Amino acid sequence: MTTPSNLPEKNENIADQLARGNQPAMLAGHKYEAISVGGFETCHMFPSLKLCFDIGRCPQKAVAANNLLLTHTHLDHVGGIFAYVASRGMLGLEPPTVVVPPGTSTKIRAAMDAVSALDGCQMEATLVELSPTSAEGVRLSNGLIVRAFFTSHPVVSQGYVVYRSKSKLKEEFRGLDQKDIAARARSGVKVNEAYEVPLVSFTGDTDVRFLQPIVGDISDIGDGDEDDVASHRHYRDDVDGETASPSDRHDTRAVQTLRDALMADAFLCECTFVDDSVKRADALAFGHMTYQDIVAHRECFTKCRHLVLTHFSARYRAQEVRDALQERLPTDVWERCIPLLRQFSESSKDNASSK
Numbered sequence: 001m002t003t004p005s006n007l008p009e010k011n012e013n014i015a016d017q018l019a020r021g022n023q024p025a026m027l028a029g030h031k032y033e034a035i036s037v038g039g040f041e042t043c044h045m046f047p048s049l050k051l052c053f054d055i056g057r058c059p060q061k062a063v064a065a066n067n068l069l070l071t072h073t074h075l076d077h078v079g080g081i082f083a084y085v086a087s088r089g090m091l092g093l094e095p096p097t098v099v100v101p102p103g104t105s106t107k108i109r110a111a112m113d114a115v116s117a118l119d120g121c122q123m124e125a126t127l128v129e130l131s132p133t134s135a136e137g138v139r140l141s142n143g144l145i146v147r148a149f150f151t152s153h154p155v156v157s158q159g160y161v162v163y164r165s166k167s168k169l170k171e172e173f174r175g176l177d178q179k180d181i182a183a184r185a186r187s188g189v190k191v192n193e194a195y196e197v198p199l200v201s202f203t204g205d206t207d208v209r210f211l212q213p214i215v216g217d218i219s220d221i222g223d224g225d226e227d228d229v230a231s232h233r234h235y236r237d238d239v240d241g242e243t244a245s246p247s248d249r250h251d252t253r254a255v256q257t258l259r260d261a262l263m264a265d266a267f268l269c270e271c272t273f274v275d276d277s278v279k280r281a282d283a284l285a286f287g288h289m290t291y292q293d294i295v296a297h298r299e300c301f302t303k304c305r306h307l308v309l310t311h312f313s314a315r316y317r318a319q320e321v322r323d324a325l326q327e328r329l330p331t332d333v334w335e336r337c338i339p340l341l342r343q344f345s346e347s348s349k350d351n352a353s354s355k
Ligand SMILES: [Zn+2]
Pocket: 038, 039, 040, 042, 074, 076, 077, 205, 311
C-alpha cells in the first residue's frame, strides 16, 4: 500500500493500483500497467489496446502485446526487446509489430540478429519506421492508428499518439429525421464522416523543447550552466545522419499530432525531476523534463483528461514525489495528475538506486 496522498480520490485509486502493480488499473477506460524509473526501466502496457510503449526490461505481461511502440533506443527503453520478441516466438504468438523512429530499424535488427545467433532463438518481428511527418501513420491490426511527434533527447526520439477511428453524421444531415437519413444512406449518399479520437499518448524521454512548435522558442530558461545549455545540441537530432530539420519539426502533421498528444484522454509525460535540486536549464541539458517546465507551460498540461507523470529519477522516494508535485504544480495540473510510482519505495535507501 502506498501512503495516502492528497490526489483527487479517483486519481489516487489509479495511482495506488499502479504503484502496487499486481493487476491493471483502469485509465480512461483502458487497462493499464506500467513501470518507469529514470535510467533503469520504462514500459507502459495497455493490454486492452494490445500495445505497449517502450520495453526497458521485459515484464512478463508485456509479452502478450502484439504491438510495441519504441520512443528511442536508450537501454532503459529498449533493453527488453530481445526477451519480448523471443518470448513471443517461444509461445507461438505471432511476430509483433515494432514501431520505431526513422533510421533506427537497421541497427535494432542487427542487434536482434546478434542475440538470435548467440541464443539460438527465433527473433521474428516486423520493424516499422514511422516519421512524425507521416500523415497516414501506422494502422495496427486492431484498427488503432499510431502517429508520432518530435521530442528532444540526445538520440533520435519521438513520442506517439494512439487514435481510434470513429464515424459521425455529417454536419449537413444533423437535425434531419432518422428515416430521412436512412433513406439517403440507402440511395448511396455518404451520410457519415470519419474522425479520430486520441486515446493515449506518450512522450518517451524528452526535454521541454518538444513543446517548441506550439509554444515558441524555449531558450530563456536562465538559471543553469549556460555553457552546458549552449553546447547542448539535442534538438538538432543528427545521429548518424538522421536529421529532423526545423521545417520537419514544424510540419503541419507533426504539430497536429503533438497537439493531439496534449489532448489525449491519457497523456503520459516524462517528468524526471520534481524538485529544485536540478535547475531547469540543467534538466534540459540532460534531455529531460522538470516540474518547472510543466509550471512554465501549464496550458499544455491541462487539456488531457489524465496526466500520468513518469520516469522520475531513482533518487526520489514515493512520498517525496507526491508531496513535491502537490506543492509545486498548479491546481489545474495537479488535479489531473497521476504520478507513476511503482518500484519507488516509501522509505529511503531501498529504491532501485540512490543515484
Ligand atoms: Zn529513460
